[in-house]
Amino acid sequence: MTKRISSPKVTNDVIRQHKFTLKKSLGQNFLVDENILRKIVEAAGLTEESHVLEIGPGAGALTQFLAESARRVIAIEIDQRLEPILNETLQGYENVSVRFGDVLKMDLQQVITEECPPDVPITVVANLPYYVTTPILMKLLTGDVPIQTIVVMVQKEVAGRLGAVPGEKSYGSLSIAVQYMADPEIIMTVPKTVFVPQPNVDSAVIRLNVRPDKKVEVADEAFFFRLVRASFAQRRKTLVNNLMNNLFSKDKKDEILAVLNAVGIDPGRRGETLTIHEFAKLSDHFQNLIN
Numbered sequence: 001m002t003k004r005i006s007s008p009k010v011t012n013d014v015i016r017q018h019k020f021t022l023k024k025s026l027g028q029n030f031l032v033d034e035n036i037l038r039k040i041v042e043a044a045g046l047t048e049e050s051h052v053l054e055i056g057p058g059a060g061a062l063t064q065f066l067a068e069s070a071r072r073v074i075a076i077e078i079d080q081r082l083e084p085i086l087n088e089t090l091q092g093y094e095n096v097s098v099r100f101g102d103v104l105k106m107d108l109q110q111v112i113t114e115e116c117p118p119d120v121p122i123t124v125v126a127n128l129p130y131y132v133t134t135p136i137l138m139k140l141l142t143g144d145v146p147i148q149t150i151v152v153m154v155q156k157e158v159a160g161r162l163g164a165v166p167g168e169k170s171y172g173s174l175s176i177a178v179q180y181m182a183d184p185e186i187i188m189t190v191p192k193t194v195f196v197p198q199p200n201v202d203s204a205v206i207r208l209n210v211r212p213d214k215k216v217e218v219a220d221e222a223f224f225f226r227l228v229r230a231s232f233a234q235r236r237k238t239l240v241n242n243l244m245n246n247l248f249s250k251d252k253k254d255e256i257l258a259v260l261n262a263v264g265i266d267p268g269r270r271g272e273t274l275t276i277h278e279f280a281k282l283s284d285h286f287q288n289l290i291n
């Protein structure tokens, strides 16, 4: 086993030795607290059978812990400059493979097919780059990879959005996507002080337990998500305005009003007041309008 990197001293030493400059724009805030790392791994409930997908291994602090608890770890890192560091910190961890590229552009299904036996459930564990937390979670939740559990560090404010309900300020399309697929839980909040460099915000570790059944049944999942996103596009606008501007077109106003009427939803309501069940009902009714 290589020396653990999860302390401020070792992380700073490695960064200095490799003359690595951290990029704020890539969300490079490395975790340097062994206790928190252990708790993250514990929350993921890993066994020696687990196959883990890590997004953004950075200098490898979390990756080392994952490799010690799981059968296999596939780590996707956008910043190729980290390769020499990861070669050093992950030396001897034979069950890790690092792939360089943007997770948002990668065909994750293909990566998993190449790296894992068929049909194994995947656990995602990561200290996510905060500038792309929402698109990453949306990709994981609405993609084809058979994900069982997601345990990730996110901004504290984002953690609040995951379990938010209609009427709450933080309720939005991320809340709906998450609750459609999974039961969200906040595992712990995490202070800024356990990162190098310290971010501007506090963080939280969350767990999403992906359910075998979806919360609601919809005829066309992709359309359901487009409808949800459009309904929240401009939060202060009414549902009918958002749908005209962001999903259909202005000349469809009468049809939109007719559908809202048929479903029993007041067109003056805002997206943020609709439950996931109302969105599902609307989605199925609007199908006829687009087909």
Ligand code: SAM
Pocket: 026, 027, 028, 029, 030, 031, 032, 055, 056, 057, 058, 059, 060, 061, 062, 063, 076, 077, 078, 079, 101, 102, 103, 104, 126, 127, 128, 129, 130, 132
């Ligand atoms: N896992 C490390 C840790 O806990 O110390 C580093 C976490 S750091 C918050 C986020 C990492 O994600 C950085 O290494 C960054 O380069 C990487 N990253 C940023 N954007 C990414 C993207 N689109 N795809 C893959 N990795 C990304």
